[in-house]
Amino acid sequence: MxxxxxxxxxxxxxxxxxxxxxxxxxxxxxxxxxxxxxxxxxxxxxxxxxxxxxxxxxxxxxxxxxxxxxxxxxxxxxxxxxxGIPVKMGLKEAIKFLKENNTLIAVASSSKRSTINFYLESADLKDKFDFIIGGDEVKCSKPSPEIFLKCYKKLNLKKEQILILEDSINGIKAANKAEIKVVLIPDLVKVPCEIEKLTFAKLTDLTEVPKLIKKF
Incomplete structure (x- = not known):
């Protein structure tokens, strides 16, 4: 689960x-x-x-x-x-579904904490996440697993109970090194097959997140 x-x-x-x-x-x-x-x-x-x-x-x-x-x-x-900030399709619906099902949600981004807060406030999502970790709060950036391991420790859960949503090659590598399941939702960069093989699943967009979570 x-x-x-x-x-x-x-x-x-x-x-x-x-x-x-x-x-x-x-x-x-x-x-x-x-x-x-x-x-x-x-x-x-x-x-x-x-x-x-x-x-x-x-x-x-x-x-x-x-x-x-x-x-x-x-x-x-x-x-x-x-x-306004361009919100990805299905984001707010995915967050609503996860919160309704008592799933903890966090942001782990290479952007600074101040930037994350500004974006979340712009999208009216500031109070939806349990915590955020910015790139200025870790020593090594993705593909280092540091940011995800920091999330893991903060969540105080087993790794198999956590799912990471990523769009970038470096993010997938970081999640894989952290030994936490990662789901690819592609954006601008085409992810090579050898990197895609490191993922647990590949979704078209965030609208498919609830369906995936229900499978566990």
């Missing part, structure tokens, strides 16, 4: 990966950089320090990541405040 579900956030709960990618491309055009889709595939699911490393390895050590990231974040915050 599943007693807890851990949600990744960007690309899983909210369509923020797509939004972020569009804004980075807009920023790149402004500053003379060409950000290809294949480049973003490398950084999805990484924390800040790991992301900076990829940017500087690709565009040079003098790439002003912090400056551009701040500009991009300001653009993103404005867009979310103006138009």
């Amino acid at each position: 599943i007693k807890a579900v851990i949600f990744d956030m960007d690309g899983l709960m909210f369509d923020t990966e797509n939004m972020s990618k569009k804004l980075w491309k807009k920023l790149g055009q402004k500053h003379g950089y060409n950000f290809e889709d294949s480049f973003f595939d490398q950084v999805i699911g990484l924390d800040l320090s790991a992301t900076i490393k990829v940017f500087k390895n690709t565009f040079g050590s003098d790439f002003p990541y912090e400056e551009y990231k701040k500009e991009k974040d300001e653009m993103m915050i404005k867009e979310i405040k103006d138009s």
Whole structure:
């Protein structure tokens, strides 16, 4: 029986990966950089320090990541405040189902805790989760299992009672290393077959979560 579900956030709960990618491309055009889709595939699911490393390895050590990231974040915050945050299909229904069935739910994201809180507040979901853990609260980012092991300890359950929902390659690797069942719900990045084999199941979207949980 599943007693807890851990949600990744960007690309899983909210369509923020797509939004972020569009804004980075807009920023790149402004500053003379060409950000290809294949480049973003490398950084999805990484924390800040790991992301900076990829940017500087690709565009040079003098790439002003912090400056551009701040500009991009300001653009993103404005867009979310103006138009709302794009919620993934089935998210609120899945949360409602899990809460009604007394299932603990948590967010484990590479984003900062402050960003997680802002997104949850924007979607009117702030009080729905039992706890959240951000990328700034762990030493190592996904694919390290640290964030999921921290969730596991906080949940105080057996690993077989926990299910992780992920969309990224690094997230799946992290869950696998933590030895906790992970379900793939694809987003922007195509997950290779060898990584997909590490998952417990693959769903089309979050609307299928209740049906999967009922099988346990």
